[in-house]
Amino acid sequence: MPDSHLHEPRDSTLVDLHQDLPDAARLKRLGVVIAVGAVIIAGAGIAWRSHSVGTETVTAHAAAVSDVAVVHPAPAAPTDDLVLPGQVQAWNSAAINARTNGYVRSWLADIGDHVHTGQPLAVLDAPEVDQALAQAEADYQTALANRSLAATTATRWTQLLTQDAVSKQETDEKQGDLAAKTAVANAALANVKRLRAMQGFERVLAPFDGVVTARAAQIGALVVTGNLNAQPLFTVADVHRMRIYVHVPQTYSAMLHPGIVASLDLPEYPGRTFSATLVRTAGAVDVQSGSVLVELQSDNTDRQLKPGAFTQVHFHAAGSVGTMTLPGTAILYGNDGPSIAVVGADGKVTVRLVKIIRDDGNVVRVTGALNTGDAVIDSPPDAIHNGQNVHVTQVLPAVTAAKAGARAK
Incomplete structure (x- = not known):
């Protein structure tokens, strides 16, 4: 039977792959x-x-596009209270030592006594000085007698020279002897004055008006001058006005200047404050402590402030105009200084430099190109840069100094 496909019509456009x-x-x-x-x-x-x-x-x-939390800057308070520890010191304080060797015969003032300039505090026995003074006075009298004789001799020889009874050489020798005897007498007098001054040191006197704050003098005790390990016989302090010294950290030193008023809190007077005024600063940062030493002064008419006392000093410093407060976590620290990252309305970041006026830890007072309407990123990453896109997911409440103090407590 012939194959059926031989009778099927063929499409002339198809290619028969089986065709040779x-x-x-x-x-x-x-x-x-x-x-x-x-x-x-x-x-x-x-x-x-x-x-x-x-x-x-x-x-x-x-x-x-990172998710960020932002905070709005808050205006700083018009005044800032800075509290730092201080030490109260007397207006003048003198450690009184003996200027001559001897024994304490008696002491005439004790701790707490009010003394006046030149008032005797103690009397010493210095027999060596007394005897040396007696000998020096005798030597002075001998020198005066020799000078008197030399003066008489020189006068006579001068008269004889006018009569040609003696030579000019002999007359000059007599005049020279007078000059030498005069010099010896002057030296003897100076020694007498020195020993009289040493004898005067047998009476220990108060150098100025004040109060005796320490006494180490004991009757019969040997006093040796020049002994560096010896205790002063007395310490006298002038307490009519007091000095208060405070070490101010470098961060806060720009806030303080002469004329600022401060108040003092002392533990022995709860609820009472004393007024003080800042009068000078050291003007240099101590390398070891990183602080600036400042001095305040306070009137002490009622004698309530005591030398050596500890006090809390409240500085009432005026806040800087245009100062804003931010969380400490919002500050970036780079090679160009402290800066902040601000989010614009388009979601892009702008990095702005700021100046830190005061750092309280969790709250920082800054000045710069910022206002209360700026959205400042809290805890920005170190790699944040200008033009970076971010997405604000949270707006944190503004932080003020009062809130910071409450958190610290």
Whole structure:
């Protein structure tokens, strides 16, 4: 039976692969088919790659937009109270030592006694000084007698010279002897004065009006001058006005200047304050403590302030105009100095430099190009930069000095 396909009509556009063709034509047709397939596969790959890149771009852009919390700056208080420990010292204080060797015969003042300038505090026995003074006075009298004789001799020889009874050489020798005897007498007198001054040191006197704050003098005790380990016989303090010294940390030193009023709190007077005024600063930062020494003065008419007392000093310093408060965590510290990161209305970051006026730890007082309406990023990453996109997820309440104090407590 003949094959059925031999009677089916053929489409002239179809290629019968089973038909025997020349080798070159078959290879050409096969290459065309492969090229078309490759183009289709390549197009599909490019389309898939473009879709993947677009997806990754959207994902990366979304990841680059960080979520941040912001806080608005708050105006600083017009006055800032800075509390620092201080030490009260007397207006003048003198440790009184003996200026001559001897024994304490008696002491005439004790601790707490009010004394006046030149008032005797103690009397010493110095027999060596007394005897040396007696000998010096005798030597002085001898020197005076010798000078008197030399003066008489020189006068006589001068008269004889006018009569040509003696030579000029002999007269000059007598005049020279008078000058030498005069010098010896002057030296003896100076020694007498020195020993009289030493004898005067047998009476220990108060150098100024004040109160005796310490006494180490004991009757019969040996006093030796020049002994560095010896205790002063007395300490006298002038307490009509007091000095208060405070070590101010470098951070706060710019706030304080002469004329600022402060109040003193002492533990022995609860509920009572004493007024003081800052009069001078050291003007230099101590390398070891990192602080500036300042001096305040306070009137002490009622004698309530005591030398050596501890006190809490409240400085009533005026706040700087335009000063804002921010959390300490909002400050970035870089090579250019402290700065903040501010979020604009378009969600982009602007980094601004600020100046720290006072650092209280969790609250920082700053000045710079910022106002209460700025959205400052709290705890910004170190890598944050200008133009970076962020997304604000939380607005924190503004922080003030009062709130900081409440948190600290």
